[in-house]
Amino acid sequence: MKIKNGILKSIAYGFICMAVLSCNDDEGSTIGLTNLNLVFEDDFNGEAGASINPEFWNFDIGTGDNGWGNQELQYYTDRPENVSLDGQGNMVITARRENFQGSPFTSARINTRDKVEQQYGRFEARIQMPGGRGVWPAFWMLGSNIETEPDDDPATIAWPFVGEIDVTEMRGQEPFRTIGSIHGPGYSGGGAISGELDLEDERFDTEFHEFAIEWSPDFIDYFIDGIRFNRITKDDIPNGADWVFDDQPFFILLNVAVGGTFVGFPVDSTPLPQQMIVDYVRIYEIGN
Numbered sequence: 492m493k494i495k496n497g498i499l500k501s502i503a504y505g506f507i508c509m510a511v512l513s514c515n516d517d518e519g520s521t522i523g524l525t526n527l528n529l530v531f532e533d534d535f536n537g538e539a540g541a542s543i544n545p546e547f548w549n550f551d552i553g554t555g556d557n558g559w560g561n562q563e564l565q566y567y568t569d570r571p572e573n574v575s576l577d578g579q580g581n582m583v584i585t586a587r588r589e590n591f592q593g594s595p596f597t598s599a600r601i602n603t604r605d606k607v608e609q610q611y612g613r614f615e616a617r618i619q620m621p622g623g624r625g626v627w628p629a630f631w632m633l634g635s636n637i638e639t640e641p642d643d644d645p646a647t648i649a650w651p652f653v654g655e656i657d658v659t660e661m662r663g664q665e666p667f668r669t670i671g672s673i674h675g676p677g678y679s680g681g682g683a684i685s686g687e688l689d690l691e692d693e694r695f696d697t698e699f700h701e702f703a704i705e706w707s708p709d710f711i712d713y714f715i716d717g718i719r720f721n722r723i724t725k726d727d728i729p730n731g732a733d734w735v736f737d738d739q740p741f742f743i744l745l746n747v748a749v750g751g752t753f754v755g756f757p758v759d760s761t762p763l764p765q766q767m768i769v770d771y772v773r774i775y776e777i778g779n
Contacts, residue, residue, distance in 0.1 A: 523712060523719065524613060524705045527775035531607050534771045539578030540571050547607055550574070551600040551746075553592075559600075560650075563627075564750035564757075566594035574599035581768050586626060586747045588763040596763070600746030608635045608740040613775040614658060615703035615714075616745070621765030622696030625757025626663030627748040628767045630702055632656040632741040651679035654735040656711060659702040662754045663765070666696040671704070671713040673723055677732030684728060686713055686721030699770060707777065708737055745769060 533547055550569040558564065565586060567573075574584050586598040620628050634653035636646055647653075655674035662668070672685035703714040713721040725734045747767050750756045757763070 523714065524707065524775075524777060526778040527613050528778045529773060530609070530612075530776045531774040532771065533582075533773075534580055535576055535582040535769065536580055537576040537578070539576060541576045541578075542569070542571065543574065543576070543582055543601060547603055548601045549604055549606065551602060554594060558751060559748070561748070561751035561753060563748045564594060565596040565598040565748055566592045567600045567746070568597055569599070570597075573597050574601060577768070581770055582745075583769070584628075584745065584747050584767040586621060586749050586763060586765045588757075588761075596749040596757075598747045598749060600744065600748075602633075602742055602744040604633075604635065604742045606742075607774065608742045609774055609776065610737075610740040611706050611708065611777050613703060613705045613773075614743065615701055615775075616658070616772045617699050617701045617770035618659075619697075619699045619766075619768040620661055620666070620695040621747055621767050622663045622666040622694070623757065623761040623763065623765050624664040625750050625755055625761050626763075626765050627660065627751055627754040628663070629660040629744070629746055629748070630658045631660065631744050632658065633744065634735070634738065635740045635742055650674075652676050652733075652735060654738070654741070655679075656704060656706070656736070656741060657683075657685075658704050658713070660753070661695060663696075663761075664755070666694040667691075669695060669702065669715060671721055673711060673736070675728065675733060675735045677729050684723055686723070688713075688715055688720040699768070706736070711736065743772065743774075745772075 551567050577583050584599045591597045616630050633655055637653040638647035638649045651674045657672040659669045667690045670687050672683040674683045678684050701716050705712040710722050710724045712719050
């Protein structure tokens with residue numbers, strides 16, 4: 492993997508760090524949390540066209556409020572045309588240009604709420620991303636007690652107070668760049684705390700890459716293919732803002748949006764359909 496713009500130190504430097512065990516806080520290190528135990532894995536094995544495992548995953552359906560809060564243009568479905576296994580050990584989310592329920596595009600968004608949730612540990616997925624102007628794929632996490640409806644349980648909390656961790660999100664018109672962020676009260680939306688990584692002579696939409704975070708009480712580290720490119724700590728949030736990542740477990744989401752305030756809007760030449768191909772999702776807990 493080649494990195495440009497000096498965002499990461501060289502891979503060779505990372506291996507030197509591994510050898511001398513002296514640079515855990517440096518970007519480019521291959522050293523992460525060492526006392527990890529695998530507690531969840533979905534390898535998406537099954538027949539082509541089969542649905543995802545309902546013991547692990549839920550479907551978000553529809554257009555949400557104001558395009559899921561971002562002026563997105565797609566209608567999320569649970570149809571196999573938008574989300575299914577491919578029979579080769581992958582789960583595929585497909586964004587399509589089609590009129591459906593009053594929307595000009597369809598896609599899928601899945602989550603593990605109330606089924607697979609964890610506080611702290613390593614969260615990773617191996618994914619080949621989609622591309623194209625106005626296409627917005629993401630692998631991300633939300634606090635488990637997020638309020639989704641006005642009549643939700645009183646114990647629920649509205650976004651962004653519940654916290655959001657974006658393991659990766661991408662603008663389809665920038666298929667060489669991944670962005671990892673956190674959102675909370677006082678640092679959400681355009682004010683999120685983020686780090687970016689650019690590939691050199693490679694693209695995220697032409698081959699698989701492993702995206703991961705390692706989350707502890709002290710930091711959230713971001714990794715691509717085992718190389719750390721960013722660390723976010725409590726010292727990085729604005730003065731007076733709350734760090735909301737010690738309060739509860741989080742659940743995972745995978746989706747491909749079309750359009751929206753973050754990515755802009757697709758054009759007639761945007762190549763669709765586009766697919767997010769997910770090889771696996773894994774969660775590790777921090778051992779004693």
